[in-house]
Amino acid sequence: MAVVPHTRRAPVASSEERLQLLEFLLATNDVAECAERAVEWLVAHAGVRHALCAAVDISNTNLVGLAGQGLHPFDAQEFRLELEQRSHPLVAALTRLQPAVVPPNGYSGPLGIPQVPYLAVPLHSPIVEEEPRLGVLLVNPVLPRVVREARWVADVLGPRIAHLRAHRAYAETQRRLDRDRNLLQAVIDAVSDPILLTDTEGRMLIANNAAERLFAAKEGESEGRQRAVALNNMLFSAALSWSAMATPEPLRRELLLVDPNEGSDLLFELISALVNDPTHGTGVVSILRNVTDLRRATEEIEENYRRLRATEGEMRVERDRLNLIIDSVADPILVTDVGGAIIMMNDPAERLFTAPKGAPEEALLRVGANDAHFSSFVANLLFAGETMRYNGDITLTDPATGRTNPFEAVAGKILSEHGELIGVVTILHDKAEALERERLYEQLKLASSELEDKVAQATSELVRQNELLRRQHIQLEQASALKSQFLANMSHEFRTPLNAILGYTSMLLQGVAGGELTPPHKRNLGRVDSNARHLMALINDILDISRIEAGKMPLHSSDFKVAELIGEVMAEVEPIINRTKLRVETDVASTASTLYADRQKVKQIVLNLLTNALKFTAEGSVQVIARYRASTDELSISVADTGIGIATTDQEKVFEDFQQADNSPTRQYSGAGLGLSICRRLADMMDGRITLHSQVGKGSTFTLILPRQAKRAR
Amino acid sequence: MKPKRRAAPDPESARRSAARAPARASGGPPLVLIVDDYDDNREMYSSYLEFAGMRVAEAVNGKEALAKTAELMPDLIVMDLSLPGIDGWQATRMIKDDPRTRDILVLALTGHALEGASQGARAAGCDGFLTKPCLPEDLCREIERMLAAAAAARSTAKTRR
Numbered sequence: 001m002a003v004v005p006h007t008r009r010a011p012v013a014s015s016e017e018r019l020q021l022l023e024f025l026l027a028t029n030d031v032a033e034c035a036e037r038a039v040e041w042l043v044a045h046a047g048v049r050h051a052l053c054a055a056v057d058i059s060n061t062n063l064v065g066l067a068g069q070g071l072h073p074f075d076a077q078e079f080r081l082e083l084e085q086r087s088h089p090l091v092a093a094l095t096r097l098q099p100a101v102v103p104p105n106g107y108s109g110p111l112g113i114p115q116v117p118y119l120a121v122p123l124h125s126p127i128v129e130e131e132p133r134l135g136v137l138l139v140n141p142v143l144p145r146v147v148r149e150a151r152w153v154a155d156v157l158g159p160r161i162a163h164l165r166a167h168r169a170y171a172e173t174q175r176r177l178d179r180d181r182n183l184l185q186a187v188i189d190a191v192s193d194p195i196l197l198t199d200t201e202g203r204m205l206i207a208n209n210a211a212e213r214l215f216a217a218k219e220g221e222s223e224g225r226q227r228a229v230a231l232n233n234m235l236f237s238a239a240l241s242w243s244a245m246a247t248p249e250p251l252r253r254e255l256l257l258v259d260p261n262e263g264s265d266l267l268f269e270l271i272s273a274l275v276n277d278p279t280h281g282t283g284v285v286s287i288l289r290n291v292t293d294l295r296r297a298t299e300e301i302e303e304n305y306r307r308l309r310a311t312e313g314e315m316r317v318e319r320d321r322l323n324l325i326i327d328s329v330a331d332p333i334l335v336t337d338v339g340g341a342i343i344m345m346n347d348p349a350e351r352l353f354t355a356p357k358g359a360p361e362e363a364l365l366r367v368g369a370n371d372a373h374f375s376s377f378v379a380n381l382l383f384a385g386e387t388m389r390y391n392g393d394i395t396l397t398d399p400a401t402g403r404t405n406p407f408e409a410v411a412g413k414i415l416s417e418h419g420e421l422i423g424v425v426t427i428l429h430d431k432a433e434a435l436e437r438e439r440l441y442e443q444l445k446l447a448s449s450e451l452e453d454k455v456a457q458a459t460s461e462l463v464r465q466n467e468l469l470r471r472q473h474i475q476l477e478q479a480s481a482l483k484s485q486f487l488a489n490m491s492h493e494f495r496t497p498l499n500a501i502l503g504y505t506s507m508l509l510q511g512v513a514g515g516e517l518t519p520p521h522k523r524n525l526g527r528v529d530s531n532a533r534h535l536m537a538l539i540n541d542i543l544d545i546s547r548i549e550a551g552k553m554p555l556h557s558s559d560f561k562v563a564e565l566i567g568e569v570m571a572e573v574e575p576i577i578n579r580t581k582l583r584v585e586t587d588v589a590s591t592a593s594t595l596y597a598d599r600q601k602v603k604q605i606v607l608n609l610l611t612n613a614l615k616f617t618a619e620g621s622v623q624v625i626a627r628y629r630a631s632t633d634e635l636s637i638s639v640a641d642t643g644i645g646i647a648t649t650d651q652e653k654v655f656e657d658f659q660q661a662d663n664s665p666t667r668q669y670s671g672a673g674l675g676l677s678i679c680r681r682l683a684d685m686m687d688g689r690i691t692l693h694s695q696v697g698k699g700s701t702f703t704l705i706l707p708r709q710a711k712r713a714r
Numbered sequence: 715m716k717p718k719r720r721a722a723p724d725p726e727s728a729r730r731s732a733a734r735a736p737a738r739a740s741g742g743p744p745l746v747l748i749v750d751d752y753d754d755n756r757e758m759y760s761s762y763l764e765f766a767g768m769r770v771a772e773a774v775n776g777k778e779a780l781a782k783t784a785e786l787m788p789d790l791i792v793m794d795l796s797l798p799g800i801d802g803w804q805a806t807r808m809i810k811d812d813p814r815t816r817d818i819l820v821l822a823l824t825g826h827a828l829e830g831a832s833q834g835a836r837a838a839g840c841d842g843f844l845t846k847p848c849l850p851e852d853l854c855r856e857i858e859r860m861l862a863a864a865a866a867a868r869s870t871a872k873t874r875r
Binding site: 491492493495496497498499500502503504506507510512513536 | 752754755758759761762765796825826846847848849850851
């Protein structure tokens with residue numbers, strides 16, 4: 001707006017012009033702008049020539065210029081007046097309720113205000129009555145119209161400035177509050193311990209970052225974290241509700257929570273205290289101190305302590321054991337200090353260097369002599385300079401027996417960790433004992449080498465014997481083969497002449513050659529015949545044995561009926577049975593009906609057993625019994641007689657070659673004694689066996705036992 | 715060499731035996747050739763078979779056996795297997811290989827009782843097998859059985875024709 005030129009006749013302010021000023025003041029939030037416009041308005045509409053608007057500053061110490069008109073050459077903004085100058089008419093004007101005229105030269109100061117009378121109109125705040133000094137409006141000339149208009153302007157400007165001031169003060173307070181609050185939040189966020197303020201219902205009012213990490217989950221975070229957070233809240237609420245019931249004194253207790261990020265357990269010490277706030281009601285401040293590491297550290301310390309104790313124990317045991325070992329070393333061991341005095345010794349050393357209480361005088365003397373010898377020996381090392389070891393011989397006397405012993409002594413220096421000499425350890429070695437041991441060792445070595453020689457001799461002898469045995473074995477095998485071949489040949493050679501003897505005898509007996517014979521001739525010829533037949537049987541037996549031994553007796557196994565086989569055998573021996581008065585019975589169980597074996601050989605065995613039974617039984621009976629043993633799947637054919645029986649001592653002998661129970665030259669029963677031997681071999685070939693139960697005078701039972709199903713091939 | 719002791723057959727027995735002796739294909743008593751190097755055995759069998767009404771010829775070794783067989787064409791040969799020179803097995807094979815003598819029956823008689831002797835004999839072509847000791851009457855019975863069996867086979871063949 002243009003500055004209204006200074007005229008005598010000032011225009012009269014219309015209502016519209018007043019409204020314009022009011023609208024401006026209400027629309028403008030800046031105090032200076034308001035003041036500027038107000039003084040402009042006074043110059044334009046109230047005929048004011050000079051005007052200054054000043055206000056008390058916020059610190060309430062100065063009156064400061066806001067706007068001015070016609071105040072050349074100074075700038076209104078440079079106007080400044082200390083409120084301390086209470087006598088100054090402007091300062092005085094501030095506290096007045098009514099406008100007052102300030103005469104020229106009525107004041108001093110740096111003002112470049114023209115020296116004219118001014119009307120000072122105080123600016124008042126209608127809101128706070130007690131605020132006396134808001135500011136002042138100076139106008140000139142002092143005319144009734146000017147006075148009226150200036151009072152009107154002051155009435156609208158004062159409240160406006162007061163309002164803006166108050167508003168600005170409030171905004172400033174708010175800003176400071178926000179800053180303080182942010183600072184506080186930053187401070188508690190900087191604390192690594194979670195800190196929370198909760199209301200009485202447990203709702204979280206304030207939480208620092210550390211607390212939020214534990215107790216708050218944002219949407220979209222992992223489910224695990226959400227769950228951990230929910231769990232932590234539950235645990236915390238439970239701990240807090242317990243705390244809330246207690247006294248207002250701060251409470252400490254342990255709280256186990258879950259690390260929502262890592263899932264590990266965290267141990268906290270919870271410190272909570274009731275806070276009474278008159279405006280916001282009662283709340284609980286909680287500080288959680290992470291003691292997980294502390295707990296771990298504590299446990300580690302405990303563990304270390306325990307280990308230390310254990311190590312200590314072990315060392316004690318170790319030391320005791322070392323002592324025990326040193327004591328049990330047969331050689332005397334002594335430790336002397338730098339002065340040559342004995343400070344430690346083991347048991348063997350004690351026997352040499354101490355005398356028990358009440359020991360005889362000579363024992364004490366001997367101990368003294370030993371001490372002197374030993375001291376002079378140790379002195380060799382103590383005064384030897386850099387040498388660390390010293391070996392030498394020393395002769396000591398046994399205090400108890402008086403026997404002198406040569407010792408080999410080895411002394412070594414003991415140095416501290418700083419290298420200074422703190423003692424000497426000496427080991428004494430009994431040379432007499434060592435010599436004795438050496439001698440024994442030599443003897444042992446001699447004996448050992450002698451033993452070695454003997455073992456070597458015995459071994460070579462054994463090797464020689466083995467070789468001999470091996471050769472003998474080969475020779476025996478060859479001899480056995482030769483024997484079998486010889487027997488086979490002999491058999492053939494025997495048969496040819498026997499054939500002629502048997503043939504001609506038969507012909508003579510039949511009267512085919514040489515006509516009819518006289519009865520004595522016939523009887524004698526009959527003996528020739530039976531002896532020739534016996535000889536034939538012997539040859540056949542020998543041949544059988546040699547065949548079996550040579551392995552030239554093949555098996556021809558087949559299924560056959562046992563009853564039929566026994567029937568055939570009975571038929572063959574019928575002529576013999578007829579010559580006796582014996583009862584001969586057969587009994588074949590239905591379960592023992594068939595057998596798979598070499599029929600010819602089974603028949604040969606049964607025939608032999610039955611012939612024997614008939615031969616050695618004078619009266620009574622002979623029974624042939626066949627049975628099946630399911631448990632072993634075996635078939636047995638027994639021939640039981642009531643004959644002479646066989647003594648227990650002879651029972652094994654009857655199965656040997658050329659043996660009868662009675663082997664004397666005058667024996668009663670004929671026979672080569674090969675029958676049972678052959679039977680046993682044949683049974684063996686068929687995986688069977690022959691058993692014998694017999695009692696002298698009562699009879700014998702021979703039993704052939706065969707597997708019901710002999711091996712298919714052999 | 716011992717003198718041959720050919721026993722004169724008792725007329726009564728001879729008659730009895732002749733009646734018993736089976737008629738050969740050509741009629742009359744059968745001719746049996748006995749081959750054995752052991753004189754006593756050979757002569758024993760010879761005298762018994764003659765006594766039993768058979769005609770008998772003898773040979774002491776394989777070579778003679780082959781000559782007599784070709785010359786006499788016997789009905790049956792009793793062959794000892796262990797012979798000097800050509801042995802019994804060899805002689806039998808030669809007889810059985812010759813078409814003219816192939817049909818002559820050969821009965822092996824041996825002192826070899828070991829397993830395999832009889833198989834060897836059958837392999838060589840023997841028609842029967844007996845082991846020594848063998849009584850003359852047992853030999854005679856076996857010869858009669860073999861001749862009767864051969865005759866029966868021939869008559870069956872004839873009937874068929």
